Amino acid sequence: MWAMESRKRAEAIANGEKDSQFYDCSDDEVHPHVRGILESTGGHLYKAIKQTVAEYPIPGIRMSRSTHESSLLLDCGCNWGRWTFSAARNGFRSIGIDPSLHAVIAARQIRRSLKLPCTFVVGDCRYLPFSDAVFSHVFSYSVVQHFSRADAALAANDFAQVTASGGECMLQMPNFLGIRCLYHQAKRGFREGNNFDARYYSIAELKRLFEPFAPHVSLSVDGFFGLGIQSDDRKYMPRLSRLVIDASEFLRGVTSMFPPLIYLADSVYLHGKKI
Numbered sequence: 089m090w091a092m093e094s095r096k097r098a099e100a101i102a103n104g105e106k107d108s109q110f111y112d113c114s115d116d117e118v119h120p121h122v123r124g125i126l127e128s129t130g131g132h133l134y135k136a137i138k139q140t141v142a143e144y145p146i147p148g149i150r151m152s153r154s155t156h157e158s159s160l161l162l163d164c165g166c167n168w169g170r171w172t173f174s175a176a177r178n179g180f181r182s183i184g185i186d187p188s189l190h191a192v193i194a195a196r197q198i199r200r201s202l203k204l205p206c207t208f209v210v211g212d213c214r215y216l217p218f219s220d221a222v223f224s225h226v227f228s229y230s231v232v233q234h235f236s237r238a239d240a241a242l243a244a245n246d247f248a249q250v251t252a253s254g255g256e257c258m259l260q261m262p263n264f265l266g267i268r269c270l271y272h273q274a275k276r277g278f279r280e281g282n283n284f285d286a287r288y289y290s291i292a293e294l295k296r297l298f299e300p301f302a303p304h305v306s307l308s309v310d311g312f313f314g315l316g317i318q319s320d321d322r323k324y325m326p327r328l329s330r331l332v333i334d335a336s337e338f339l340r341g342v343t344s345m346f347p348p349l350i351y352l353a354d355s356v357y358l359h360g361k362k363i
Contacts, residue, residue, distance in 0.1 A: 118141060118142065118143065118144060119168065119194050119197060119198050119201075121168055121190065121191065121194035122144065122168050122194070122198070123138050123139055123141075124138075125167060125168060125191070126138040126141070126145075129167050129168065129170060129230065129316075130145065130170075130316045130321075131230075131314050131315045131316025131317060132268075132314050132315075132316075133314065133316070133317060133321075133325060133329045133332060133333070134316070136325070136326055136329060137324050137325065137326075141324050144170070144173070144198065144202070145170070145318075145320075145321045145324055146170055146173050146174050146177070146320075147170075147174060147318035147319075147320035147321055148174060148177075148178065148320055149171055149174040149175050149178055149227065150258070150308075150357065151175070151178070151180075151225055151227060151256065151258055153178070153179055153180060153224075153225075159179060159180050159181055159224060159225075160180070160181050160182075160183070160222065160223050160224050160225070161175045161180040161181065161182045161183070161223065161224065161225040161226070161227060162182075162183050162184075162185065162216075162218070162223045162225070162226045162227070162250065163175060163182060163183065163184040163185070163227050163228070163229075164185055164213040164216070164226065164227070164228040164231060164232075164243070164247065165185070165186055165213050165228055165229070165230075165231030165232075166184030166185060166186045166191070166192075166195060166208065167186050167188065167191045167195070168191055168194050168195050168198060169184050169194075169195035169198060169199065169206065169208060170229075171184075171227060171229050172184035172195070172206050172208070173198075173199070173202060173204050173206060175206075175225075175227065176204040176205055176206050177204065180225065181205065182205075182206050182207075183206070183207045183208070183209065183223075184206060184207070184208045184209075185208070185209050185210070185211045185213065185216070186208070186210065186211075187210065187211065187212050187213075188210075189210055192208045192209065192210050195208045196208050213228065213231060213232070213243045213246065213247075214235070214239055214242040214243045214246060215242075215246065216246045216247075216249070216250050218250045219250070220249050220250060221249075221250065221251065221252040221253060221255075222250055222252065223250050223251055223252060223255060224251075224252055224254075224255045224256075225251075225255060225256050225257075225258070226247045226250060226251050226255070226256075226257045226258070227257075227258050227259075228243075228247070228258075228259050228260065229260040229316075230260060230315060230316060231243075232244070232259060232261060233261055233262050233286045233287055233288075234281075234284050234285070234286060234287070235287070236287070237287065240287070240297060241297065244259070244297055244298050244300075244301050245300075245301050247259070247301070247360075248298075248301030248302050248360065248362060249301075251302075251360075251362045252362065253362055253363065254361075254362060254363075255361075255362045256359065256360070256361055256362070257298070257302060257358075257359070257360040257361075257362070258357055258358070258359055258360075259298070259357070259358040259360070260310055260315075260355060260356070260357055260358075261289055261294055261355075261356060261357075261358055262286055262287075262288050262289070262315055262354060262355060262356075263288070263289070263290070263291065263294075263350075263351070263352075263353050263354060263355070263356050264288040264289055264290045264293075265290070265351055265352055266312070266352065266353055266354030266355070267312070267313060267352070267354060268313055268314045268315075268354050269288050269354050272286065272288075273288055291307060291350065291351055291356070294307060294356065294358050295307070295358075297358070298358055298360045301360065302360030302361060302362055302363075303363065304360065304361035304363070305358065305359065305360050305361075306359045307350060307356050307357065307358055307359065308350075308356065308357045308359065309339075309340045309343045309349075309350050309353045309355075309356055309357075310340075310353070310355035310356055310357050311336045311337075311340065311353065311354060311355045312335065312336040312339045312340070312352070312353055312354055312355075313332050313335065313336050313354060314332070314336075314354055314355070315354060315355045316355070317332065317333055317336045317354075317355070318333075319333055319336075319337050321333070322334075339353075340353075
């Protein structure tokens with residue numbers, strides 16, 4: 089009975105009804121949930137702007153609809169929906185899934201403000217509640233790094249299962265040898281993470297993570313000097329942070345001419361093509 093009542097209450101809030109325990113912001117202000125979680129979901133550069141940013145920082149997603157005739161994308165671990173909204177703006181029919189009820193409620197409220205055609209559900213990325221081969225694209229950013237290695241393999245397996253033949257999985261992960269990644273590992277004595285700690289993978293380990301489920305695996309650079317550094321967010325940042333973004337983008341460009349530089353990137357994308 090309690091579970092059914094909670095579900096009805098959550099649906100009512102998500103559909104616009106007021107509830108004293110959940111803040112529903114107006115269309116012209118940034119949701120307080122986003123301000124509270126922005127540094128965690130975006131990266132260390134967002135600490136300086138999380139209380140002052142006047143709009144939702146939604147960078148362009150690096151996935152193309154051209155790889156599959158369908159355009160249904162699943163964003164695994166969506167939280168407030170940053171990448172789900174990005175996918176919708178890029179022409180995808182996008183669904184975000186997250187285990188946090190509060191995050192999903194916030195995402196649905198923000199969706200109304202942004203007027204984007206997205207769907208958000210509560211669920212676990214390791215046990216996706218969807219039919220096999222239903223999505224043309226599966227995306228996940230700054231999520232699987234917090235899983236144990238066994239759970240990361242479970243998630244990779246589920247990502248591959250729900251991806252249609254010819255579809256694409258794209259997973260952002262931290263690289264063991266990245267400069268800021270090394271700093272964080274040194275702070276904890278290079279021990280393996282516990283609970284929600286980030287886990288760090290070598291390039292070879294990342295390939296092995298996905299190869300059992302999607303044999304055609306490749307990697308690309310997301311950024312240097314930290315996780316979540318996006319050129320599209322440069323306009324929100326103070327001067328020093330803009331310099332970090334510029335340096336990251338410069339090295340990302342150099343990597344296209346000198347591919348081994350990817351071994352020093354902090355954040356990389358793992359691409360898996362479903363046969």
